[in-house]
Amino acid sequence: MKGSRWFTIGIVAFLLLMFAVECRLPKKFVWTPTFGHRDKQPFGCHVFDELLASSLPDGYSVSGETLYRLEQEDTVTRRGIMVLAGNLHLSDTDVRALLGMAERGDKVLLAAGSFGRLLKDTLGFESSYSYFNPADFKRYASSLLSRDSLHWVGDSAVYPARTFYFYPQLCSTYFWADSLPMKRLAERTVMADEFVHQTDSVPSDTVYRVPVAMSCPWGKGEIVLVSTPLIFTNYGVLDKDNVTYVFRLLSHIGGVPIIRTEAYMEEAGQVRTSPFRYFLSQKPLRWALYLALASVLLFMIFTARRRQRAIPVIREPENKSLEFMELIGTLYYQKKDHADLVRKKYLYFAEELRREIQVDVEEVADDERSFDRIAQKTGMEVSGISHFIREVRPVIYGAHPISVEQMKRYIDKMNEIISHI
Structure with a gap:
């Protein structure tokens, strides 16, 4: 009883020690984008939401409602709706709700790495797609390589033109359309070989200026499209002074209470x-x-x-092997069937040769090769091996009785060959 008590105390002390050590260890960052409200990792939105909640004078909140549910809410106050997602593929119901809110005066900001075909066809735009690899991003950032530049080209009367610098992995996607009625807010430059909408006649050193943020008036409201959602995460707002770029984009849905919905995040459904x-x-x-x-x-x-x-009490199991061997030996001795004993020994002998040196002595047509192979492996004379096997075969395949001396000689010879392999 006393030993058991000390054992329990030791286990509890060990667990407390491990808990204290684990609490003091540096936290390991997870670089997978989640856009989660409670996620404090680099590509979560905990810091982003806290910053907006304390900075926006008209109010900021995070909701789990879909665009359809938000559109059904009976309110006379205009709002700003923001959606952040890696891949945003809205259904027909969501698109109609989005356009309905913009029609009556709400402002909507959609930031995603890719957009669904239904939304593209409705608003008349196209976008590129680039897969975000956290490992590539960490290697690039740790190598201190140059950043890509995003140029603010919005209304110069409100904000002057300015260039912001981001890592390429955070701003690799963009929009394009020949007859796009939208207003460009920010753009970046890409070479012709990177532009997915280029033609073969364009030289490879041609530079395109493609939009990464656009504004589209719709009814009494406005729809803002952003192809760089990762800049709205914790890392984006803490990356040098690039938070200024984020607030410039948010200013287009400002002046009203802003609601960010998490209904279109992949992880949000599991949490709810x-x-x-x-x-x-x-x-x-x-x-x-x-x-x-x-x-x-x-x-x-x-x-x-x-x-x-x-x-x-567990008794030691008795060894019956020797008793069994004595029984079988007595039966053969009483029957005087020496040939059958040689026959069984020969079957074991043939199987041992097949397994060890891949020789089948039961195949008579292949005797010469088999005898040579056995002689090479054992170092014995070919003639002796050939004479022995041809002598013992009539005993094996026939019914010739043999004496005790012959039985011993045959078995000893087989043991000798096996021992030399």
Whole structure:
């Protein structure tokens, strides 16, 4: 009992020590984009949301409602709706709700790395696509290589023209359209070999200025399209003074309360469907969950003690092999069937040759090669091996009786060949 108590104390002390060490270890960053409201990793939006909530005078909030649900809300106050996602593929219902809110005066900002075909056809634009690789981004950033430039070309009466510098992985996508009625807010330069809409007649050193942020008036409102969603993350707003570029984009949906919806994030659906989210949001249920976990922990501690039980007596198993061999040997001795004993030994002998040196002595047509192979492997004379096998075959395949001396000679010869392999 005393030893069990010290064992439990040692385990608890070890767990507390490991917990303290784990708390003091530096946190490992996860570079996968999530745009999550509670995600404090580089490409989450915890810092971004906190900054906007404390900076925007008209109010800022994060919601889990879809565009359709937001459009159905009966409100006379105009709002700014913001959607951040890696891939934004809206359904027909969402597109109609988006256009309906813009028609009655709401301002909508859509920032995504790729857009669905339905939204492209409705607004009349095209966009490139580039897969974001966190490993490539970390290597590029740690190498201190040059950044790409984004040029602000919006209304110069409000904001003067200015160039912002981002890592290429954060601003690699862009828009294009020949008859685009939208107003360019920001653009970047790409070479002809990088431009996905180029023709074969264009020289490879041609430089294009392609938009990365555009504004489209729609009804009484406005729709802002941004192809660089990663600049709205924690890393984007903390990257030098590039937060100025973010606020310039947000100014187009400013002047009204802004709502950022998480309904179109890949991880958001998993968080909302978790039952623990509701448990932790209600104080009585939260304490009930804590109490249940504490009860389980106490149960594990008090039932972890070693309970003494009867130790069964395990007898050493008897070796019956020698007795069995004596029985079989007695049967053969009484029957005087020496040829059958040689026959069984020969089967084992042939199988051993097949397995060890790939020789089949039961194949008579291949005797010469087989005898040579056995002689090479054993170092014995070919003639002796040939004479022995041809002598023993009639005993194996026939019914000729043999004496005890012949049986011993045949078996000893087979053992000799096997031992020399």
